[in-house]
Amino acid sequence: MKINFSKSLVIPILISLVSLAVNSQSKQNTDSIDVFLKNKMEKLHIPALQIAVVQHGKIVKSNSYGIANIENSVMATNQNMFSINSCTKAFVGVAVMQLQEEGKLNINDSISKYLDDLPAAWKGLSMKQLFANISGLPNIIDYKENLLADTENGSWEKVKTLPMEFNTGDRFRYNQTGYVIIGRIINKVSGMHFTKFIEDRQFKVVGMKQTRFGDSNDIIPNSAGAYTTQDIVDGRWITTDKVRSSYAKFPEFFRTCTGIITTSDEIAQWIIALQNGVLLKHKSSLDLLWQPAVRNNGRVGGFNKLVNGYAIGWPTVTREEHPAVGPIGGMRSAFFVYPKDDLSIIVLTNLQGANPEWFMDEIAGFYIPDMKESNGFGLSPTVKKLRKELIVQNYKNPLKIAESLKKNNAAFNLSENDLNDFGYKLLAEGKQNEALKIFKLNTDLYPESGNTYDSYAETLAGLGNKKEAIKNYKRAFELNPKNINAQEQAKKLAVL
Structure with a gap:
């Protein structure tokens, strides 16, 4: 996976465009959430944002704001398509649970039961450990987020020569190799490529007519584009003072890690189907899908203080009050499901650096007063x-x-x-x-x-x-x- 950046734009110009677009759209459908999101967009320099809220099994809010294409001043609509990056992993988790319900695999089995060409140190790993990023596997991408080689086979052979990074279960470390392995297993046990399996068993079943796999090489109708304020310096992400166009290429074998392009409304429909038993037949499968893995020290492990656990492709917000499962992708998109509150919030943006997970709970507070920060939540x-x-x-x-x-x-x-x-x-x-x-x-x-x-x-x-x-x-x-x-x-x- 290689990301290149170009076309620098001065932030003040962007703020003016976004403010104009949001003000125009909000005249038709203004509520307190619209005002809240407008302020967030201006503060974070987000060109376009799309939101859908599901409550009690129905979409209760759906709106789009800002500029989908800065170069041509194209306003955002609900038909705009956004890349959800690593949120794709949540769909992969559902796919594996579907196969488990059919008896074709078990997430607790050793991966060597399904694949032959594995190093000895990998053979005892389970799919559950791979999903939760506690496997200790070496990463198939480098610190600049480029694949280890130019081809699928080259990257696969290279990563197999690298040592384990830590004892399995000792730590949480975000890792793409595990998801490449999971894709290979889905291919084998389903009899089709994992992208087709997800398209057939999820997109088509739910009626997600726009949703697809893709990247910057593809012509995507109604694309919201992709912009960034981020750069990698010495292996660390930093925020710059410029909004620039971004380019991302996701090879097909890598698309268990990232690659779905969709709308907030279609993800909302997918979440409703998931919770209503359309995609998974048994409630126990959904519970397992969202159960965070426990490390050797008895604790869950995740990205940060908020997203502090990881389940079957789903990051988790593990806490006593209003727990959530929350896929996040590309520092630009996220959707939080609050199972105990029967509420789900989807926020997609076209800015790498928006990190909407950090204001998801604030949106939830408009529906659950107890979750308002002003009431002491958190x-x-x-x-x-x-x-x-x-x-x-x-x-x-x-x-x-x-x-x-x-x-x-x-x-x-x-x-x-x-x-x-x-x-x-x-x-x-x-x-x-x-x-x-x-x-x-x-x-x-x-x-x-x-x-x-x-x-x-x-x-x-x-x-x-x-x-x-x-x-x-x-x-x-x-x-x-x-x-x-x-x-x-x-x-x-x-x-x-």
């Missing part, structure tokens, strides 16, 4: 208790309140990270003064942590208190000399 139980008391007392004397809660309950503990998260949530809500008090509380509770002073200083600077900001940036640097940014911020403020 905070730890102890911070929620603190927040409740702070609101009652108008955020006066946070340290005294925390000490009182601790006195009444010895198990009450406020972690540094949880308080820091709370402070930044308050900042996101525009509550700078309240956030300042939380960051100050964190310095009181964790006086030897440089990070607490850094966050406190940042907020002080935002409120215009340069003297105190400089003082706390200096303290942050004293406690953590590696925090060069704190030192630089203190110097900048001193000359302003």
